[in-house]
Amino acid sequence: MIFSLPNIAIVVVLGLFGVGLYGVLISRNLIKVVVGLQIAVKGALVAFVLAGRLSSQVDVGQSLALTVIVADTIVAVVALALAVQVRRKFGTLDIPSLTSLRR
């Protein structure tokens, strides 16, 4: 039972969130931060699909997941566009050099 689908899925959800956020925390590069975010988004997707399945509303779950995919793809695209601009203006994607706004 330990390896039942819900259990695995919930571990995957928490694992993806953990790995993704960890990636955001320790990355020096903006693109990698976006990669981290996307990984965490996958966690949310699995969570919705699983929640839909377990509450016998798999289609609602799918519908929510679809919306999340669209929304977070848009966010990723905007983030990448910003990253491209950052690269053009700053000449680097290194996050520690993006600290002129502080204090």
Place this chain on the structure above:
Amino acid sequence: MINFLIGAGILACAILAVRENRLLVSALWLALTSALVSFLMYRVGAAEVAVVELSVGAGLVTVLFVFAINIIGNESVASQAPLPRPLAWVAIVLGGLLLAWMILPSMQLERFTAVLEQQGELAGLFRSVLWTDRSVDSLLQVVLIFSGVLAVLGLIGGEEGLESKEEKQG
């Protein structure tokens, strides 16, 4: 067993994507994660959205990443973290454990296993749920895409616009 393998694969790919220092390779690991997630979704019973995830998550997003990385240049980044890794570790693990401890007890309920027994005879409803029941969400996706496109146009296109303007003036 196959579920377990998929789960392990997803996490492994995710970790590799985070650990990888070459941007392009990292994006590819993300794509693989996405593909495996889509497979897991299919296993859970969400066939339609699994396809979308495969095409958008693994396909479109990867293309976008590759596109962006091409513009930027596939630089390999320094692996030195901007903040102490142990701190990040502790925060993430603590948060994960706390959440797991709070969530997992409610996951063992009987009704869930019962629910899992009945296989997806509900297929075909997805369309009506998406387009009728949750039509506000779907319409808002249009708004989201519109705003996102405007943002990208403003951010990327603006540069060229400025250049062309300068050219005209010059």
Place this chain on the structure above:
Amino acid sequence: MAGILIALCIGLPWAGALLVWWIGNDNPRWQHSLAVGFSAAGGLAALALIGLRSQGAGLSLKVGGAFGDFSFVPDGLSVYLTAIATVIGSLAVIFSIDYMRGEEQLGRYYALVLFFIGSMAGLVLTNNLFLMFLFWEITALCSYGLISFHNDDPKAVAGGIKALIITQLGGIGLLVAAILSYSYLGSFDTNLLLQKAPELPANVLTILAFGCLAAAAAKSAQFPFQTWLPDAMEAPTPVSALIHAATMVNAGVYLLARFYPAFAAVPNWREAVMLVGMISALMAALMALAANDLKRVLAYSTVSQLGYMVYAVGAGGVLASQFHLLSHSIFKALLFLGAGAVIHAAGTRDMRQMGGLGSQMPFVRTVFVAGALALAGVPVLNGFWSKELVLEAGLSGGPVWVFGLMIFTAALTALYTFRMVWMVFFGENRGGLHAHEAGAAMKTALAPLALGALVSWLLAGPFSRLLAETLPHHSIHALPTGEILLEVIKAPATYIALAAVALGLAAWWWREKLRLFSEALSGILWVAAHSFGFEAINRGVVSVTNDAAEDLRGSQTGLLNWNVLAIIIALVLVLLLLALGA
């Protein structure tokens, strides 16, 4: 009718403020005349209101909810304070015609002064605790704006902000009192509070009483909040006369007097009030003795005299305190305006530069001396009678040692007053200053005040009747003037005080011979000149806050990863808190 007059007392100055501001600084003549017109009209309305005093609400506007109804009661205490605010206000405005001639941004000056006058009338007229707090804060706002009127002078800016912040700190006491009163009584009505005070839980009443004391101490520049008033002297002098001598600083005494019946039974409250008054009176008198800035001497003396009033309230002498408030408003406004004429003419505030100015400006000298004698408590001027009433109330209602210190303070008062008058008007002209006599507008403002200092004590009887008739909770007895005066003359406290005043005078007369003695006292005076360390405490608090703020800025690292970590740590903490709480 009373309602209309109340509306006029508050509304006329406010309308004037808007109009003066609207006209703009290009028409200074219009600004002067409009300001005088509106303030004088307000003064007339207030004088007319005295005749219509009553216990009931004269004006009530329905608002309800968290704000209560905006209602105003023209009882004795209110109408006479309204009259003081508006009449002295209009005199200060008249004085400003000469004093502020040629200044930049006159619109802002007059708008704030007029806005202040109306708000002060509102503060004393309302019987809604919320409105009282509102007007309380508005007067603080105006005072701040006027102290730092000369915004280019960093001292003026610092003084204004200091006054604002310290009075606001104290204001929290009134805020707490008002919201607690609403919470337990369901109303902001002050009369209801006076009525139902015994029914409140003891600890709530205690918080109310001491909250009001804190608010009063801050507003009236009493110990331990006294430091803002001397720094407030950066304001244009008519403002000092109006706000920081005759009206706003009285609001604290007014508050204590208003709620005395409710709080008198609170354990230790009366003692605390008397101590606050005594310490302020004594300390400020010593500081006045050590100061060399003419306006600062007057400011210290204001703190000291307000201390007398607070002391009187604590001792149960509400009538005495209010009578002294009346006298003090008149003679202190006179002194400040006189000092303003001197400063305007001499171009300096340092008394060491002055001397012998009396021959150059005889009119100002005459009225100033009249005010000074009243301040010192020399018979027959108004300050004498009211101070004796205060001391008498203190002897009968408070401990003897406090009374003794107050008598000592009376001697100090005489001493610093004579020192000030001498340094300014008599002796040799040390700075070689060429002063000119005050202008016509200045004289117009000074003359009625001088007259008031001479004769206002004759109003003692009607004044007592005014308060007694309309304040059912205060148990004040109305007596004819003759009886009150006779009472003063018969009281032993009078002669003790007179002896003290004479001693002070003598000490000044024989100051050369007492040199040894005064050198022995120089230590105390040195401490007094450094404001007994309170300035250092103020500065310390400010610098600690600033340092903490500066250090805290490091927490905004600007590094995205740290920002995200903060979010995750917050998540962990919130989850932990929730899990522990469950």
Place this chain on the structure above:
Amino acid sequence: MDAKTALTLLLVIPLVASPVVYLIGRISFHQSRGQYIVARWFALAALASMWYPLVVTAKAVLADGGVDLHVGRILLRMDGVGLFLAVTVLMLSTLATLFSFNYVSGEEDEEKFYALLPVLTATMIGLGCTRDLFNLWVWFEAMAVSSYLLVAFYHHQRNSLEAAIKYLIQSAIGSLLVLLGISLVFLQTATLNLDEIRPLLAGSGIVSLAAGGLFVVGFGVKTALVPMHTWLPDAHSQAPSGISALLSGVVIEAGLVAMLRALGSLSEASPAWGALLLAFAALNMLYGNLMALRQTEVKRLLAYSSLAQMGYMLLGFGVALAYGIKDGAAGGFFHIFNHAVMKGLAFLAAGALLYALHLSRGSHRALVLDDLNGAARRYPVTAFALSVALLGLGGLPPLSGFMSKWQIFLAGAEVRSTPLLWLVIFAALNSVLSLGYYAPIVNRIFRNEPSERVLKGNPIAPLMALPLLLLTLATVALGVWPSLLTWLTEPAAQGLLAAFGLR
């Protein structure tokens, strides 16, 4: 027009107008440079035309308590809270649009700016209406996405880019946490309707706490609770001033409303939410004020002061939720409105000065405190507006900020508990502390000797000054007559308490 049509129009007009604005802007772009006049007036007209359906909806809401709009299985219900948010948002966004006419004129992407403003407005109104937990998130995310470009509007400036990227990443993380919370709730209850969730989660134990914690932190990022606030000072200070006004005046408050909506569904699961908000209230007030105390850039200072002001709102709502005191919620909503007016005014006035002194002269330097010296001599209206805004934020009467703070403090006392009285005193002390940075600015403004920059500054256009005048008037009017807004705040408070099952 019946109420349902009105509500539909209220949401549809701006969303349809937005692409039209963009297209108009693109078409006229090719004719000659800087010809966005049609687009900008069209955007303003779209926002202005929303007032009519809003009034119709408002009448229905005030009469019947709510207007329901069933779309599929998602319920959009305009109740007191939604109406309050709609009025506040529309008020400020109309004025901010008007203000921006001159401010962003001649910038590239001007047509995108005007296209995104109606979207931002609509998403906030929709966010206040929806009764579906997931739909709430979608509106929330749409609001966030439409604000990204607006923050990065000066994307040729390094600082704007930096601010935008921080804003985006942190918002995204916040919304991810919210998503996790939503999926937890969905898993437990198999429904997403907020009103259906509440009874289903009664006594559900620790898992609902996890969901609530995720909501508080996730929405808290957008609401700028300390320590999730770190994006705010950057984004609010770098955005164009009209957008700063919107971000500070309504967007973070919309986040708060979203948080309250989501927590409302969990109100039977745990009584802890009110206490949690109170804790954040104390933290926000102290931190915001201390950080603002030593700032030298005007807009950054205002941004930090938003943190402190958020603390007062949280205090009001916390008291309301923890003890069921209606005055707390009413005061909280009143303060949201006043903050929208005052902070909007402050940002717009600072923006007008920034425009006159720097931007219109081609410089993208920040407006620092020294630039303000003697501004009143040259810009009397703007300077007066800015000082009214600042003194109002500092809680001085007769300005509106005093009134709402009063109501919040009063609610704290109504609980009759000593710890809460201390919290109120703490809040009042913070109010005094805040004067330590507001008052010196006012002093600077009224100096006789103008700074060199002020002397060299360009004039401020009347169209830019008009919103300032209106907002100043509102600040004073609400300060003199606080019950002017009771019709709006009381139903909102009732709606909130009802959503938490408290009344």
